[in-house]
Amino acid sequence: MQTLFQNMILPSLTVAHRRSIIVVLIIVSCVCYYMTISPEDGYSFSKVLSTEQSMDETLLDLAPPAETLKPELHTFGNVISHDPSAPHRANATLMMLARNSYLDGVVWSVEQLEAKFNHKFNYPWVFLSDEPFSYEFKRRVKVLTDADVSFGLIPRETWVQPPWIDEERAQKGRNMLTQEGIIYGGSVSYRNMCRFNSGFFFHHELLTPYKWYWRVEPDVRFYCDIEYDPFVFMEDHDKIYGFTISMPEREPTITSLWSVVKEFISDHPEYVSPNNSMDFISDDAGDTYNMCHFWSNFEIADMDFWRGEAYTKFFNHLENTGGFYYERWGDAPVHSIAAALFTRKDQLHFFKDIGYKYAEFAHCPQGRQWREGHCSCNPNDNFDFAQKSCLRHFLRLDDWMFG
Numbered sequence: 001m002q003t004l005f006q007n008m009i010l011p012s013l014t015v016a017h018r019r020s021i022i023v024v025l026i027i028v029s030c031v032c033y034y035m036t037i038s039p040e041d042g043y044s045f046s047k048v049l050s051t052e053q054s055m056d057e058t059l060l061d062l063a064p065p066a067e068t069l070k071p072e073l074h075t076f077g078n079v080i081s082h083d084p085s086a087p088h089r090a091n092a093t094l095m096m097l098a099r100n101s102y103l104d105g106v107v108w109s110v111e112q113l114e115a116k117f118n119h120k121f122n123y124p125w126v127f128l129s130d131e132p133f134s135y136e137f138k139r140r141v142k143v144l145t146d147a148d149v150s151f152g153l154i155p156r157e158t159w160v161q162p163p164w165i166d167e168e169r170a171q172k173g174r175n176m177l178t179q180e181g182i183i184y185g186g187s188v189s190y191r192n193m194c195r196f197n198s199g200f201f202f203h204h205e206l207l208t209p210y211k212w213y214w215r216v217e218p219d220v221r222f223y224c225d226i227e228y229d230p231f232v233f234m235e236d237h238d239k240i241y242g243f244t245i246s247m248p249e250r251e252p253t254i255t256s257l258w259s260v261v262k263e264f265i266s267d268h269p270e271y272v273s274p275n276n277s278m279d280f281i282s283d284d285a286g287d288t289y290n291m292c293h294f295w296s297n298f299e300i301a302d303m304d305f306w307r308g309e310a311y312t313k314f315f316n317h318l319e320n321t322g323g324f325y326y327e328r329w330g331d332a333p334v335h336s337i338a339a340a341l342f343t344r345k346d347q348l349h350f351f352k353d354i355g356y357k358y359a360e361f362a363h364c365p366q367g368r369q370w371r372e373g374h375c376s377c378n379p380n381d382n383f384d385f386a387q388k389s390c391l392r393h394f395l396r397l398d399d400w401m402f403g
Helices: 002-009 015-035 039-048 052-061 100-121 135-142 167-179 188-199 230-236 257-267 303-307 309-319 331-342 367-372 391-395
Strands: 074-077 092-097 125-129 148-153 212-215 220-222 241-243 246-248 292-294 299-302 348-350 356-358 361-363
Touching: 092 100, 092 188, 100 125, 100 135, 100 220, 135 148, 188 309, 188 331, 212 230, 230 299, 246 391, 257 309, 257 331, 292 331, 299 303, 299 331, 303 309, 309 331, 348 391
Parallel strands: 092 125, 092 212, 125 148, 241 348
Antiparallel strands: 074 148, 212 299, 220 356, 241 299, 246 292, 356 361
């Protein structure tokens, strides 16, 4: 075939020219062969020749179907190169607890926070669940950001109801709250979540490298452009806990919580800050709890505070009573009481400039901050001074700084 081709097509060329042309034709044939491979195979072949960053994307694109994924730790994302001219960033992450079934709400929240804030700062995302994340979940989420994205499985021992809990007593507690019409009153899973958020999330292996976190929930709204870095603000101003909405807890869910708290501070007065925020959580100098708490579906906070000695002993004291399961202690009052008692009042911060909504409750910035933030919320749709808002209690703290 080669001889025939040479004699018929290339009679006038030298032997050297003929050999060169034949080599070129062979190379072209190889290229054409690879082009006939399926799009997926061709894509993966080109990816192998690319960078380490592209390799991560290839692994995700070619991942097996969801049902074959093992319940292991998976980390995917783009590597952010160091830019010496870039502004200082905090050691922080955006964190979300979610399940595969929440995917649409997760996408909604991530897309908004990326558009309003994180596309400028590229803080990494950490997603945690008590069930393995599906391939579809990872694929849909990762495409929304240029930042690193990690997906982690929550260890069973930090999620499920402990074996020492008296299930008969716990069932009676759930039945009582169900009869009273308390939301999630009969849910064990909700109690698992509250306990995990109260005492364990900050020890998860994906979060231990970080100091700061911004908790994000599925199906939330972010209304305003955030042109500054809230993590750096917290760090530079010696803050520990930041919030947008505060409200009272349902008393039947935490019937015995305050008495347990009083036991702890009686045994450990050394952990109570001399300049604490007792006036936020009590109207009578600590005799009773007024039910006020920071709504923890939005919180920007220092995980080293939760990992510290005071909070660790505090959580263990609560845990040993079984109140997370015998009643329905939420992480919001637990976090709020600890932050109010074990920090200085000036270490708590109200993010009045971050427009936010969860369920029917919203915080919408006012005046100049509403205009400068290009906020899409209605300034009148604002829970700050509604009848059930606890913001007034926070504002009465003597040394609170509104800026």
